[in-house]
Amino acid sequence: MAFLFAVLFTLQTNQVSLSWQQVSINEDLSVELPENHEIIDTLGQVIYVAESQYSIITLSSMPEFSLPDSESISLRSIEELKEFYDGLEKGTINSKKGKIISSNDILLDSLTARIFQADYPNGETMLNQVIVIQDHVYFASVRFATENLDYSKEEADRFFKSFQLNVKTKNQLKEVSTENSAAYNVGYFIGKYIGYLMIPILLICIIVFLKKARKKRAKA
Structure with a gap:
């Protein structure tokens, strides 16, 4: 993971301003x-x-x-939704011993929604x-070297504020049975899953970005 992190942010230092869409x-x-999204x-x-330039x-x-394991996003109220977010937070940081x-x-x-x-x-x-809509979880993340926090916050702010939703408030949660909820546990499981899944995904994308960078240098 340390190697992945080093390569990741070496790429960022060579970036120029990009167009967004x-x-x-x-x-x-x-x-x-x-x-340039993949x-x-x-x-x-x-x-x-x-x-992006810094992230x-x-x-x-x-x-x-x-x-996996047929986990169900069965949330009956905003209170249970917030418990789900609590669990997702904890699972996400525990996958890499963060805080x-x-x-x-x-x-x-x-x-x-929840920001953290x-x-x-x-x-x-x-x-x-992160936001849950019906039986769908959308998890957005901006990751960067902590020393670039001020710059990356601007990129995160642009990304997060760009969310355009076409869902009415009353339709955010799906109708579920009255069985006991395990909102926190389901959130925790999904959070850990996201944390572990992102490592190979980022590695694949870094390889793609490196190939693109080499092609640009070859043309220059």
Whole structure:
């Protein structure tokens, strides 16, 4: 992981300003991403990865059916949704022994979402925004060297504020049975899953970005 981190941010130091474009994720969500973004489909989970001037930007779009072990996003209230976010936070940082620096619930077009910052022992910081819509989890992340926090916050702010949702407030949570909820545990499981999944995904994208950088140098 230390090697991956080093290569990741070596790439960033060679970047120039990039154009951003609005990308339609599905009928419920569109976001703004750098034009160099790559799309990876892993058995129903669609992951967008882009390289900005100071950060690596990712967006994971995870429908319930794509989650391992048939985990169910059965949330009956905003309170349970917040428990889910609590668990997802904890699972995300535990996958790499990080710590939560800040965490807040926000409204995105009147829908309840969570933003949080996590720092890791290898000198990496992640700014995250997560929102659940029906049986779908959208996990957005901006990761960078902690020393670039001020610059990367501007990129994260642009990315997170670009979320355009086409869902009414009353339709954020799906109708579920009255069985006991395990919102925190499901969130924790998904958070750990995201944390471990991102390592090979980022490695693949770094290889792609390196190849593109070599082609640009060859043409220059």
